[in-house]
Amino acid sequence: DTEVTQTPKHLVMGMTNKKSLKCEQHMGHRAMYWYKQKAKKPPELMFVYSYEKLSINESVPSRFSPECPNSSLLNLHLHALQPEDSALYLCASSHPGLDRVSLAGGANSYEQYFGPGTRLTVT
Amino acid sequence: GEDVEQSLFLSVREGDSSVINCTYTDSSSTYLYWYKQEPGAGLQLLTYIFSNMDMKQDQRLTVLLNKKDKHLSLRIADTQTGDSAIYFCAESIGPRAGKSTFGDGTTLTVKP
Numbered sequence: 001d002t003e004v005t006q007t008p009k010h011l012v013m014g015m016t017n018k019k020s021l022k023c024e025q026h027m028g029h030r031a032m033y034w035y036k037q038k039a040k041k042p043p044e045l046m047f048v049y050s051y052e053k054l055s056i057n058e059s060v061p062s063r064f065s066p067e068c069p070n071s072s073l074l075n076l077h078l079h080a081l082q083p084e085d086s087a088l089y090l091c092a093s094s095h096p097g098l099d100r101v102s103l104a105g106g107a108n109s110y111e112q113y114f115g116p117g118t119r120l121t122v123t
Numbered sequence: 124g125e126d127v128e129q130s131l132f133l134s135v136r137e138g139d140s141s142v143i144n145c146t147y148t149d150s151s152s153t154y155l156y157w158y159k160q161e162p163g164a165g166l167q168l169l170t171y172i173f174s175n176m177d178m179k180q181d182q183r184l185t186v187l188l189n190k191k192d193k194h195l196s197l198r199i200a201d202t203q204t205g206d207s208a209i210y211f212c213a214e215s216i217g218p219r220a221g222k223s224t225f226g227d228g229t230t231l232t233v234k235p
């Protein structure tokens with residue numbers, strides 16, 4: 001199974017709403033990522049979790065709150081968003097690198113596998 | 124810091140070969156990737172190459188890496204209309220989970 005799934009596919013929310021984006025993978029990856037992508041632009045990294053701990057926060061506003069409840073799931077909680085936050089939100093996963101997993105003989109490629117994304121519109 | 128550059132557009136005829144080019148600035152880049160993104164979809168990893176390799180071939184795809192010039196290319200043989208998409212080059216430094224720097228993407232249009 002080399003699939004990363006994301007729900008919902010589309011989300012329309014008002015600026016006062018609270019919603020959550022969900023991401024799931026069953027590849028045994030211990031690194032998971034949230035990206036934001038505007039039309040015709042490359043993905044911009046938001047957060048990285050490694051072994052269920054937040055390892056990178058790219059100075060993302062606090063109205064975005066990530067959560068990694070276990071090694072297969074990644075959530076992004078949204079609150080009081082702005083219209084400019086409308087974008088495609090992509091989740092990805094990968095092996096985390098030269099850590100316990102890799103030294104134990106795990107895969108030695110660190111490419112990221114992306115989900116199909118959630119198209120978010122903030123009205 | 125890291126910078127990855129690609130030309131924005133490429134148009135080819137069906138059956139021809141396509142070559143998408145990418146340059147990067149960080150000489151410590153150790154992993155280089157090519158992703159494909161079709162309209163409305165997420166990114167699909169096509170192939171990757173380690174910096175200790177010069178070439179990698181996978182069916183219709185050939186990746187060439189010139190470390191001296193920090194130049195990466197993706198050649199698609201016998202290009203089909205289904206290959207029309209945006210192609211992103213990306214690099215990362217070392218294997219640790221963290222940042223990959225993406226280029227702005229090359230929009231490939233395949234004409235019948």
